Amino acid sequence: MQNKWYSFFKAIFGPPLRVYNRPTIEGAEHVPEEGPVILVSNHQAVMDSFYLPLMMPRQIQFPAKKEYFTTPGLKGRVQKFFFTSVGQIPMDRTSKDAGQALLDAASGVLDNGDVFGIYPEGTRSPDGRIYKGRTGVARVAMATGAPVVLTAMIGTRDANPIGTSIPRPAKVRIKISEPIDPHEWARENGYDPESREVIRPFTDYVMHELSGLSGYPYVDAYASEVKKTLEETGEYPEGTEPGGALER
Numbered sequence: 001m002q003n004k005w006y007s008f009f010k011a012i013f014g015p016p017l018r019v020y021n022r023p024t025i026e027g028a029e030h031v032p033e034e035g036p037v038i039l040v041s042n043h044q045a046v047m048d049s050f051y052l053p054l055m056m057p058r059q060i061q062f063p064a065k066k067e068y069f070t071t072p073g074l075k076g077r078v079q080k081f082f083f084t085s086v087g088q089i090p091m092d093r094t095s096k097d098a099g100q101a102l103l104d105a106a107s108g109v110l111d112n113g114d115v116f117g118i119y120p121e122g123t124r125s126p127d128g129r130i131y132k133g134r135t136g137v138a139r140v141a142m143a144t145g146a147p148v149v150l151t152a153m154i155g156t157r158d159a160n161p162i163g164t165s166i167p168r169p170a171k172v173r174i175k176i177s178e179p180i181d182p183h184e185w186a187r188e189n190g191y192d193p194e195s196r197e198v199i200r201p202f203t204d205y206v207m208h209e210l211s212g213l214s215g216y217p218y219v220d221a222y223a224s225e226v227k228k229t230l231e232e233t234g235e236y237p238e239g240t241e242p243g244g245a246l247e248r
Helices: 003-021 048-055 073-085 098-111 136-144 182-188 198-212 223-233
Strands: 024-026 038-039 063-065 087-090 115-118 146-153 173-176
Touching: 003 048, 003 115, 024 198, 038 098, 038 136, 048 146, 048 173, 048 223, 063 098, 087 098, 098 115, 115 136, 136 182, 136 198, 146 198, 182 198
Parallel strands: 024 173, 038 115, 038 146, 063 087
Antiparallel strands: 146 173
16 A cells, blocks of 8 residues: 555656656566565666656565664755655664564565565665675565565666766666565475575575566675775776676
């Protein structure tokens, strides 16, 4: 169910974004019309969290870093109002209990029969490629058994490059996969859905599927670690250097 502010957001921001970036969505019929769903997306740009809710008929609740809710000043109050209004869930990513907090938040959304969205890369891709996923997505999927629907955000990095706040007139596309039953996947691949052993393989499977769905190459390294090295040295860590133009 959409709250009134979520509908207000779509009504206000929807028309200009539809004209400016001409977003399209392929496979929206794969998202169940009701019931719990885990929507798993690659993360290209801040504006992913605008385009995806805009194009999806159901409200999506994403975990969001707590700084979005605690920044002081006018900007902070506006930011808090926006993220609260659209149902985002504040999370302290540095807490030692962050993993359990994510699971608790996701379970609350899914128990209500709603859509929980997650960016398993944990941060925006530094160069548009698909990076290694954090295992929270698998923990939520195996704990709840909710269907997992993959979402490929394509072109949002061109529309909203890192460091920019005003979108550019680039075409945005969204591709949606058929639902994945996480427990069925685990059993078919020789894992007990309740075991710890299934967590990393399922996460890796999801990320490789996202790579195929989006057409962006996969990098077997965490985006946050690559970003840190780039900031410190200006160079990619060994073995993660881009191999050329990104595939579309």
